[in-house]
């Protein structure tokens with residue numbers, strides 16, 4: 001769906017400082033997948049997203065979207081290509097002087113749809129985003145979540161294959177954020193719509209993305225399937241995002257663990273994934289290997305629809321190597337923390 005090769009983009013015209021916003025980005029997004037780009041403020045997320053529909057033209061690199069080399073298109077061809085790429089925004093960008101229905105109809109008018117087809121298409125789109133009864137209202141009469149639903153209906157109007165989401169839930173409260181993410185996940189499933197979203201929250205990535213790229217200073221520092229990146233982050237930036245999402249203070253945790261008297265190699269983190277998360281494995285392993293354990297930290301949650309669990313345990317007595325082997329045999333990932 002998307003292939004980016006070595007994309008560079010800088011800002012500044014020689015007078016002020018030269019800012020390297022994108023410093024050699026390569027990544028691929030498959031058809032029908034939800035791809036997250038996470039990074040701190042200034043990492044280059046918005047610039048990268050805007051490159052994907054050429055709202056921002058890169059200095060160099062190659063860019064293929066839906067089989068087309070976007071950089072080689074003329075203006076008319078680019079307008080056509082953009083109809084296959086929808087976009088939604090943090091602050092919705094609705095026209096305040098137009099009704100909800102007129103906002104959704106807007107891209108259809110620009111694409112010169114026959115007038116008779118516009119009203120039924122708008123009705124279908126509003127029903128799809130749960131706003132069937134709201135077409136006559138003005139944006140100011142809607143909640144933030146409803147405004148984003150209008151933004152989504154408008155973005156889908158011309159039947160795009162790709163939806164770009166620019167911090168689409170950052171202005172919303174947690175409950176509304178969840179509802180909008182659920183709607184995006186549903187559109188991804190039902191329409192096979194590929195979604196690229198940028199965010200500074202790992203929780204957004206965890207809820208709906210299949211794969212993620214972590215951006216720092218214009219570079220991709222880590223990328224992979226969300227479960228892999230989330231459960232086993234390699235880069236310091238990624239680890240910080242995960243700790244924020246999990247509400248973990250690493251320093252505090254180190255201090256707590258430092259007070260526990262435990263033999264080297266006996267502080268373990270276990271990661272369970274899938275249905276195995278709910279199995280009473282630990283009790284069985286303890287019985288068979290004769291170990292005792294104390295639980296220092298634990299959580300069970302989901303990555304997209306897959307359950308996972310992570311437990312930090314301190315082990316005493318018994319056959320530690322045997323216990324580790326039994327856990328590994330059952331597909332539990334074991335890391336020795338200390």
Ligand SMILES: Nc1ncnc2c1ncn2[C@@H]1O[C@H](COP(=O)(O)OP(=O)(O)OP(=O)(O)O)[C@@H](O)[C@H]1O
Pocket residue numbers: 011012019020021039040041042043044045046047048200
């Ligand atoms: N039009 C512009 N002119 C000059 N500098 C820009 C422009 N747009 C972005 N930048 C700079 O490029 C870098 C990357 O910005 P970008 O907005 O892509 O980051 P971001 O990760 O989206 O950050 P945020 O989450 O704060 O929006 C920053 O240093 C920013 O100041």
